[in-house]
Amino acid sequence: MSDTTHHIVPYRTYALILLLLLVLTSTSVAVTQIELTRWATIVALLLASTKSAIVLAIFMHLKFDQTVYKVMAIFVVLVITAVIILTFLDYGFR
Amino acid sequence: MSSNTTDNTGYKSYLEEDGGRKGIFKWILSTDHKRIGLLYLYAMMLWFCVGVVLGLLMKLELIAPGKTLMEAQAYNATFTVHGVIMIFLIVIPGLPAVFGNFMLPIQIGAKDVAFPRLNLFSWYIYILGGILVIISLFGNGPPDTGWTFYAPYSFKTGTNMLPAALGAFVLGFSSILTGLNFIVTIHRMRAPGMTWFKMPLFPWTLYGTAWIQLLATPIIGITLLMVAGERILGIGFFDPAKGGDPLLYQHLFWIYSHPAVYIMILPAMGAISEIIPTFAKKTIFGYKAIVFSTLAIAFVGYFVWGHHMYTSGMSGAALWAFSLLTFIVAIPSAIKVFNWISTMHQGSISTEIPFLWAASFIFIFMIGGLTGLVLGSLAIDVHVHDTAFVVAHFHFIVFGGVGFAFFGAIHYWFSKIFGRKYDPSWAKTGWIIFFIGFVTLYGPMFYLGIKGMPRRYFDYLEEFHGPNIISTLGAMVMVAGFLIILVNLIKSARHGEKTTEMNPWGGTNLEWQVPTPPPLENFDEIPVIDKATYKYD
Ligand code: HEM
Numbered sequence: 001m002s003d004t005t006h007h008i009v010p011y012r013t014y015a016l017i018l019l020l021l022l023v024l025t026s027t028s029v030a031v032t033q034i035e036l037t038r039w040a041t042i043v044a045l046l047l048a049s050t051k052s053a054i055v056l057a058i059f060m061h062l063k064f065d066q067t068v069y070k071v072m073a074i075f076v077v078l079v080i081t082a083v084i085i086l087t088f089l090d091y092g093f094r
Numbered sequence: 095m096s097s098n099t100t101d102n103t104g105y106k107s108y109l110e111e112d113g114g115r116k117g118i119f120k121w122i123l124s125t126d127h128k129r130i131g132l133l134y135l136y137a138m139m140l141w142f143c144v145g146v147v148l149g150l151l152m153k154l155e156l157i158a159p160g161k162t163l164m165e166a167q168a169y170n171a172t173f174t175v176h177g178v179i180m181i182f183l184i185v186i187p188g189l190p191a192v193f194g195n196f197m198l199p200i201q202i203g204a205k206d207v208a209f210p211r212l213n214l215f216s217w218y219i220y221i222l223g224g225i226l227v228i229i230s231l232f233g234n235g236p237p238d239t240g241w242t243f244y245a246p247y248s249f250k251t252g253t254n255m256l257p258a259a260l261g262a263f264v265l266g267f268s269s270i271l272t273g274l275n276f277i278v279t280i281h282r283m284r285a286p287g288m289t290w291f292k293m294p295l296f297p298w299t300l301y302g303t304a305w306i307q308l309l310a311t312p313i314i315g316i317t318l319l320m321v322a323g324e325r326i327l328g329i330g331f332f333d334p335a336k337g338g339d340p341l342l343y344q345h346l347f348w349i350y351s352h353p354a355v356y357i358m359i360l361p362a363m364g365a366i367s368e369i370i371p372t373f374a375k376k377t378i379f380g381y382k383a384i385v386f387s388t389l390a391i392a393f394v395g396y397f398v399w400g401h402h403m404y405t406s407g408m409s410g411a412a413l414w415a416f417s418l419l420t421f422i423v424a425i426p427s428a429i430k431v432f433n434w435i436s437t438m439h440q441g442s443i444s445t446e447i448p449f450l451w452a453a454s455f456i457f458i459f460m461i462g463g464l465t466g467l468v469l470g471s472l473a474i475d476v477h478v479h480d481t482a483f484v485v486a487h488f489h490f491i492v493f494g495g496v497g498f499a500f501f502g503a504i505h506y507w508f509s510k511i512f513g514r515k516y517d518p519s520w521a522k523t524g525w526i527i528f529f530i531g532f533v534t535l536y537g538p539m540f541y542l543g544i545k546g547m548p549r550r551y552f553d554y555l556e557e558f559h560g561p562n563i564i565s566t567l568g569a570m571v572m573v574a575g576f577l578i579i580l581v582n583l584i585k586s587a588r589h590g591e592k593t594t595e596m597n598p599w600g601g602t603n604l605e606w607q608v609p610t611p612p613p614l615e616n617f618d619e620i621p622v623i624d625k626a627t628y629k630y631d
Pocket residue numbers: 242355356358359401402420421423424427462463464465466467469470471475478479480484487488491492495
């Protein structure tokens with residue numbers, strides 16, 4: 001789009017992010033070995049959200065975008081969070 | 095002819111503009127938002143006729159206890175295919191795909207949607223989804239799970255579940271892409287001067303709907319893929335034998351499908367908000383209240399899905415939360431009703447056909463909405479869940495709401511779209527017969543449900559016989575009314591009296607300021623908006 005400034009992210013950053021994502025993925029696999037009982041879902045969700053936040057911000061350039069897009073994306077994340085919390089009002093209290 | 099009529103010499107309407115293509119290619123290769131809107135209209139009309147026939151077959155089966163027309167299995171397949179067609183192929187694309195496509199760019203002063211080719215592509219996806227639904231009818235027999243595809247039955251049934259679920263999956267993409275297109279169009283392509291609060295209400299409701307299409311639809315996509323994984327690979331998401339949870343399916347399904355009912359109803363409310371001020375010749379009452387209630391419905395609508403699961407064995411904490419939220423979501427809907435009524439109050443109302451549809455919409459919609467509240471209260475729902483009462487509720491609101499608004503909209507914008515007039519006396523006859531048939535068909539089902547007649551059975555106890563006869567007779571009357579309306583519209587679109595009158599109803603939005611029918615890119619010059627719409631002198 002013409003009204004956004006083009007931002008060039010160096011390859012090194014991309015490589016580092018990729019590495020970080022791989023580490024996080026391995027972590028989420030690794031934690032399944034620990035018996036976390038009811039915290040298991042929360043930990044899995046936190047790790048997954050961190051990963052998607054990084055992808056959105058860097059790979060999808062949200063970090064360098066106009067505020068309106070940031071607001072939209074954050075709003076969407078909040079809606080989904082609320083949906084998940086509501087779902088666990090069922091699973092957490094059965 | 096009114097003073098608004100212009101001499102149309104030297105302009106070519108979108109219907110005459112064929113892009114150098116011939117025959118059907120004028121349509122299926124055109125990226126003009128108006129032609130695409132009509133492509134959806136024609137496809138949906140065909141599907142609707144199929145759905146109506148299936149509905150009538152069910153009612154004929156239910157005219158007497160025991161087998162009259164078909165066995166249990168055939169009945170199960172009939173209500174499933176009826177539901178899949180009506181929900182996924184008709185009311186979800188519904189008003190956005192037809193009137194949204196046709197009117198949105200015009201109403202906001204744009205030449206087309208933001209991504210015209212993506213728009214045409216969405217229509218092709220829609221057709222592909224429809225083909226998959228047709229495929230599901232053959233082979234092992236049509237699916238028999240109900241349109242809700244509930245697990246665990248949906249991954250156990252031997253019928254052709256997969257193609258139908260895949261069809262719904264594919265149709266979802268059409269919906270998502272249309273939503274995306276509309277969001278970008280509304281954000282980026284409003285005419286200069288058209289601030290958010292100068293935008294007409296129909297685009298506003300399309301905007302709310304578009305966000306739901308974009309955010310909620312992926313959830314059903316993934317859910318249906320999970321069912322496919324269950325059927326093909328036996329993964330066990332929903333299978334208690336493998337540690338899965340069937341209720342997870344219900345959660346995921348309704349996390350989409352409740353917001354989806356707002357995909358259906360919001361644009362319908364938008365169309366009603368256009369029709370009422372035009373025929374009351376009065377500024378819409380509480381424009382901002384309608385805008386904010388639209389956004390509130392779209393937002394709160396995400397958080398009420400659990401009201402479809404009251405009797406499923408969900409936790410007590412979830413039960414009261416969902417019931418509370420369900421009552422809250424009714425408030426913005428009620429606000430809209432008050433606004434429409436207040437708009438009519440002391441207006442100079444002319445009871446033309448579109449107004450009749452709009453007024454009867456309000457009546458029917460209120461019955462649907464208020465019975466929704468009945469269902470939303472926990473204790474009562476235990477009694478009427480999965481009875482004919484629920485069927486009556488959602489037909490009043492989905493068919494009565496979306497259907498009446500759709501018919502209202504097509505009678506409202508007909509001459510603008512086709513450049514021809516329909517026969518008003520046939521239109522009125524069709525409307526009154528349809529209305530009477532509708533109430534006679536679905537009204538008794540409230541009673542039957544309260545008395546305990548379950549839904550989704552081909553048979554019932556003798557004590558339910560009387561009201562079922564009335565209901566089936568109502569169905570016949572309603573179908574007769576529908577045929578009158580349909581024949582009148584088709585005949586008029588092809589051979590009706592030609593008209594170039596720009597503004598037959600005295601509307602104030604931009605669509606009444608472009609020629610009838612509009613030219614290819616709607617405007618020679620993009621208008622500059624300097625005042626709010628809905629101002630009548
Ligand atoms: C005033 C707002 C509304 C309330 C409080 C409400 C409440 C409910 C409740 C509690 C149920 C579940 C009943 C049961 O299964 O026991 C239900 C079913 C249903 N509602 Fe509504 N509703 C409202 C508006 C709508 C609207 C606007 C639509 C669609 C445009 C709609 C479409 C449906 C459908 C399709 C079902 C049945 C789905 C199925 O089981 O096959 N409702 N409603």
